[in-house]
Amino acid sequence: MNFVKGYLIPRLLQYVIVTFLGLTAIFFLPRLLPVDPIKQQLGQSQTFGVYIPPEQQDEMMRILRQLYGLEGTLWEQYVNFWKRLFTGNFGPSFSRYPVPVVRVIAQALPWTIALLSFTTLLSWIVAVVVGGIVGYHRKSWMEALDVFVMVVRPIPYYIMALICLILFAYVFPIFPLSGGLGIGRTLKFDLETIFNVLKHAFLPALTLLIVGFSWQFQSMKLIVQGVKAEDHVWYAKTAGVEERRIVFSHVVRNAMLPMITQLGLQFGTIFGGALVTEMVFAYPGIGWILYDAIMKADYNLIMGIMCISLVATTTSILVLDFVYPLFDPRVRYR
Amino acid sequence: MRFLNAFRELMRDYRFLVAFVIVLTLIALAILSNFSPYDPQRFYQVPRGLPPSWKYPLGTNWLGQDVFWSLTFAVRNSLLIAIITAIFSRIIAVFVGILSGYKGGTLDRVLMTVGDTTMVLPFLIILIIISMLIKTWTRNMVNLGLLLAFFSWAWDARVIRSQVLSLRERDFTYVAILSGMPTLKIVTKQLLPHVLPVIFTTFINNMAWAIGMEITLAYLGLGIDPTVPTIGTMLQTAIYRQALFLGLWWWLATPIVTSVLLFVSLYWLSVSISDYLNPKVRFQRIGSRK
Numbered sequence: 001m002n003f004v005k006g007y008l009i010p011r012l013l014q015y016v017i018v019t020f021l022g023l024t025a026i027f028f029l030p031r032l033l034p035v036d037p038i039k040q041q042l043g044q045s046q047t048f049g050v051y052i053p054p055e056q057q058d059e060m061m062r063i064l065r066q067l068y069g070l071e072g073t074l075w076e077q078y079v080n081f082w083k084r085l086f087t088g089n090f091g092p093s094f095s096r097y098p099v100p101v102v103r104v105i106a107q108a109l110p111w112t113i114a115l116l117s118f119t120t121l122l123s124w125i126v127a128v129v130v131g132g133i134v135g136y137h138r139k140s141w142m143e144a145l146d147v148f149v150m151v152v153r154p155i156p157y158y159i160m161a162l163i164c165l166i167l168f169a170y171v172f173p174i175f176p177l178s179g180g181l182g183i184g185r186t187l188k189f190d191l192e193t194i195f196n197v198l199k200h201a202f203l204p205a206l207t208l209l210i211v212g213f214s215w216q217f218q219s220m221k222l223i224v225q226g227v228k229a230e231d232h233v234w235y236a237k238t239a240g241v242e243e244r245r246i247v248f249s250h251v252v253r254n255a256m257l258p259m260i261t262q263l264g265l266q267f268g269t270i271f272g273g274a275l276v277t278e279m280v281f282a283y284p285g286i287g288w289i290l291y292d293a294i295m296k297a298d299y300n301l302i303m304g305i306m307c308i309s310l311v312a313t314t315t316s317i318l319v320l321d322f323v324y325p326l327f328d329p330r331v332r333y334r
Numbered sequence: 335m336r337f338l339n340a341f342r343e344l345m346r347d348y349r350f351l352v353a354f355v356i357v358l359t360l361i362a363l364a365i366l367s368n369f370s371p372y373d374p375q376r377f378y379q380v381p382r383g384l385p386p387s388w389k390y391p392l393g394t395n396w397l398g399q400d401v402f403w404s405l406t407f408a409v410r411n412s413l414l415i416a417i418i419t420a421i422f423s424r425i426i427a428v429f430v431g432i433l434s435g436y437k438g439g440t441l442d443r444v445l446m447t448v449g450d451t452t453m454v455l456p457f458l459i460i461l462i463i464i465s466m467l468i469k470t471w472t473r474n475m476v477n478l479g480l481l482l483a484f485f486s487w488a489w490d491a492r493v494i495r496s497q498v499l500s501l502r503e504r505d506f507t508y509v510a511i512l513s514g515m516p517t518l519k520i521v522t523k524q525l526l527p528h529v530l531p532v533i534f535t536t537f538i539n540n541m542a543w544a545i546g547m548e549i550t551l552a553y554l555g556l557g558i559d560p561t562v563p564t565i566g567t568m569l570q571t572a573i574y575r576q577a578l579f580l581g582l583w584w585w586l587a588t589p590i591v592t593s594v595l596l597f598v599s600l601y602w603l604s605v606s607i608s609d610y611l612n613p614k615v616r617f618q619r620i621g622s623r624k
Contacts, residue, residue, distance in 0.1 A: 154601030156546035272458030
């Protein structure tokens with residue numbers, strides 16, 4: 001009971017507050033800006049040579065306002081916004097009219113979730129293990145890995161994706177340039193399709209793995225070096241505990257907690273990076289439809305993606321927080 | 335004199351040496367842009383699609399521009415945007431960090447909650463959407479810098495705050511308070527000098543971040559006016575005009591290589607300087623050199 005009162009409820013409350021504040025910010029930010037999206041959109045189509053008769057302009061603006069949920073006073077709009085959120089109805093997508101935004105997102109979401117969860121987990125695990133070993137034993141061949149990480153770490157996702165694309169799809173045409181599935185294929189459950197999907201996912205996954213690994217590796221290495229100098233490790237050594245046991249249960253285990261915290265803190269960045277990578281590879285996930293929506297000024301779709309990504313990131317961080325005590329015996333739900 | 339000694343000490347770190355040379359070269363390139371024989375925003379001034387040669391050191395692109403001279407402008411503008419962003423976001427971060435660290439209490443909690451919320455949010459999407467909505471406003475460098483600064487102060491403010499928290503409890507601060515020094519003077523005379531190294535390293539990190547963001551935004555056709563050469567717009571034009579399929583690899587490779595050099599050197603600068611400032615690491619190094 002103590003656990004529910006002392007940990008679960010405050011943490012859930014915090015989750016609700018952060019999500020609420022974030023969604024409210026998403027609602028208010030575009031409205032605080034000095035630009036009217038509808039006027040801008042009309043202006044944009046006019047510069048592209050679309051003729052809109054002046055007598056129809058008002059009518060068009062009214063209809064667009066209705067579609068975007070921009071009718072009425074600010075308070076009415078705000079209530080309306082929450083109503084839309086809870087019913088999961090973000091209105092129709094403008095560029096794929098009349099397909100509802102929810103369906104467009106639902107089609108793209110599995111691609112992103114699969115790519116992101118796989119790469120994040122794998123790079124994190126590999127980085128924890130390799131970083132732990134390298135941080136503990138300093139051997140000369142490990143210097144090479146160190147230099148590699150020092151070069152790769154500062155490179156942002158977008159540039160890394162481009163480099164992977166040019167190297168492995170253009171210079172050495174091993175992997176396909178773009179997409180998530182060959183052109184004209186449908187998703188079926190057979191060996192060929194699975195192979196095809198994996199082949200398309202390889203380069204985006206590689207990009208995310210390299211960047212994710214180099215981030216996590218470096219912090220793991222530094223943390224392990226710190227833990228190694230602590231007294232309890234010295235004690236274990238003088239007590240003649242097996243070296244392998246020292247590494248795994250005394251050093252790596254203690255270094256895990258800051259690593260999990262870091263994963264939680266960086267999740268927003270990792271998620272953003274996945275979206276950018278998808279854009280470069282035209283991988284059919286959330287990032288790609290976001291790119292498409294930006295290019296076509298699809299306001300409803302953009303709002304929908306933004307709300308869903310916000311809820312997705314805060315929820316993943318909540319889940320990570322609950323996984324916490326499994327790794328660190330010092331932290332119990334109190 | 336102290337500065338010179340620090341510099342000499344830093345030069346012993348191979349990372350600092352390499353990074354310093356690269357950054358100097360890039361700055362020289364940026365300065366060179368003032369002597370460019372071409373207008374960076376005009377097309378068809380040289381024959382198009384020529385490979386690198388003595389006359390055109392990095393070749394020419396499909397729009398009839400000399401890639402080398404475009405690069406000088408691109409480096410200059412990208413660095414300018416980065417510096418503007420870093421200055422503005424440092425101002426916010428220092429102000430928020432010192433205020434919430436020194437004052438503490440409710441103000442501290444409110445400011446840090448705001449900061450934490452902005453860190454957790456998928457800020458890249460929000461940044462993209464805002465710059466889409468105010469597309470015309472971010473066309474010039476100062477406005478773009480302001481926008482980027484607004485998104486990058488939170489983490490650094492937290493770092494500065496934690497430093498101020500410990501400085502506040504130190505004896506020299508108490509002496510200053512008890513001898514009746516006004517708060518503003520305590521902050522600028524007693525606290526700021528101790529926070530300066532952190533401000534400096536985060537300044538460099540923030541510059542690298544801003545350059546990366548500018549490139550990402552340019553890829554989406556957002557941010558700065560696409561005819562103004564920056565590393566981002568240069569890359570975007572090369573991709574958009576299918577430089578690879580035209581076989582003009584030098585057009586695409588130039589901005590990619592430059593950006594990688596820039597990111598790596600800025601990162602190495604900040605890492606080597608913060609290693610230098612970290613007493614633990616420094617003693618290890620001095621000990622190992624005996």
